[in-house]
Amino acid sequence: MLKTALFAFMLLIYGGDAFGQDAGGFADAAIMTVVIDPGHGGDDTGAQGPSGTDEKDITLSIALKLADALRERLGAIVLLTRETDVFVPLEARTAFANANRADLFISIHANAAANRDARGIETFFLSMDSTDEDARRLAAFENSADSSVEDVFLEGGNDLKDILVDMASTSSHHESSRLAEAVHMSMLGKTGREGRGVKQAPFVVLVGATMPAILVEVGFISNPSEERLLTSKKEQSLAAAAIADGVASFRDLTAKRRSFIEVSGKTIEK
Ligand SMILES: [Zn+2]
Numbered sequence: 001m002l003k004t005a006l007f008a009f010m011l012l013i014y015g016g017d018a019f020g021q022d023a024g025g026f027a028d029a030a031i032m033t034v035v036i037d038p039g040h041g042g043d044d045t046g047a048q049g050p051s052g053t054d055e056k057d058i059t060l061s062i063a064l065k066l067a068d069a070l071r072e073r074l075g076a077i078v079l080l081t082r083e084t085d086v087f088v089p090l091e092a093r094t095a096f097a098n099a100n101r102a103d104l105f106i107s108i109h110a111n112a113a114a115n116r117d118a119r120g121i122e123t124f125f126l127s128m129d130s131t132d133e134d135a136r137r138l139a140a141f142e143n144s145a146d147s148s149v150e151d152v153f154l155e156g157g158n159d160l161k162d163i164l165v166d167m168a169s170t171s172s173h174h175e176s177s178r179l180a181e182a183v184h185m186s187m188l189g190k191t192g193r194e195g196r197g198v199k200q201a202p203f204v205v206l207v208g209a210t211m212p213a214i215l216v217e218v219g220f221i222s223n224p225s226e227e228r229l230l231t232s233k234k235e236q237s238l239a240a241a242a243i244a245d246g247v248a249s250f251r252d253l254t255a256k257r258r259s260f261i262e263v264s265g266k267t268i269e270k
Contacts, residue, residue: 032104032251033077034070035097037205038063039109042087044145047112049227055110056085058230062218063108065240073244074251090146090204098210104179104247105213107205109142110230112222119226120194122217123184125176126207127200138217139201146204175212175254182253183216183246190242191235193219212250216243 038059040046046055063080070076079100081093097105111122113134122135130136180198188195206213218239219226229235 031075031077033079033100033102034104034106034247035079035081035100035102036063036066036070037081037093037097037105037107039107039142039205040145041082041085044087046145047110047141047221049221049230050116050224051227053221053227053231055112055221058110058218058221058236059108060085061233062236062239065237066106066108066243069240069244070247074248076247090143091208093205094208094213097213098208102211105206105209105211106183106243106247107203107213107215109215109217110219110221111138111217112141113220114222116223118220119223120196121184121187121191121219122196123180123187123198124201124203124206124215124217125180125198126173126203126209126213128202130201131197131199135199135201139203142215143202143204172210172212176206176214178253179212179247179250180214182250183214183243186246186249187216187218187239187242190245191238193229 038056040054040056040059042056044056046059048054060082064083067078067080070078079096079102081096082088093107094105111118122138124135124139130139177198184195184198187193203215206215219230221227221230
């Protein structure tokens with residue numbers, strides 16, 4: 001029942017020709033619209049650090065700083081899926097981005113692991129298949145934040161899987177991997193922190209996004225030293241600036257690639 005409802009919802013948010021929609025329209029427009037999604041909120045605290053820090057507070061704080069950075073440095077129109085400590089269902093976050101015709105969707109989260117030594121930054125884009133077991137477990141945890149969502153990705157052979165397979169061939173999906181790469185490299189360069197790679201996993205919050213969409217795990221809240229870093233306003237600003245820089249370089253690379261495609265007369269960009 002829930003699965004059927006989710007499928008119907010996804011058809012609704014995809015609309016008719018969304019699969020063929022050209023992604024990243026900002027390259028042709030003067031101003032781009034970015035939707036930032038601070039993970040969790042309200043009763044959904046997300047992961048908790050050893051000193052009691054809630055993931056939902058870290059994600060909101062970094063998201064607000066990122067919004068400022070994108071407005072100031074890129075002149076972007078920035079919308080947030082939440083600006084206060086409230087619960088927002090996962091699918092509503094992506095639907096919000098689609099409804100506002102966003103050019104990019106960036107979900108901010110903090111990681112957690114049973115191993116307290118685990119550390120570093122991971123940047124994700126959507127895929128049916130997880131990069132590794134840790135990525136699969138992480139997606140299952142993030143998806144469990146919304147009790148109305150079943151972990152339908154693991155069942156296989158359903159309509160949702162077909163949609164994901166279709167999504168994998170859209171230009172926005174290719175753009176998502178490029179955006180993830182640009183943001184990840186900027187995060188490592190600017191923060192000097194450890195990188196765990198650009199990965200893929202079935203995050204519900206990324207399903208149905210009709211624009212390049214990524215999820216950034218800004219660090220491990222379960223690691224005592226990273227928990228301290230994540231609560232530092234200075235480090236939060238640094239992370240926000242790094243993500244904004246990544247968005248800027250993605251925008252520039254996209255514009256360059258498009259002008260090359262126009263000059264060379266190619267019609268397919270992949
Ligand atoms: Zn999270």
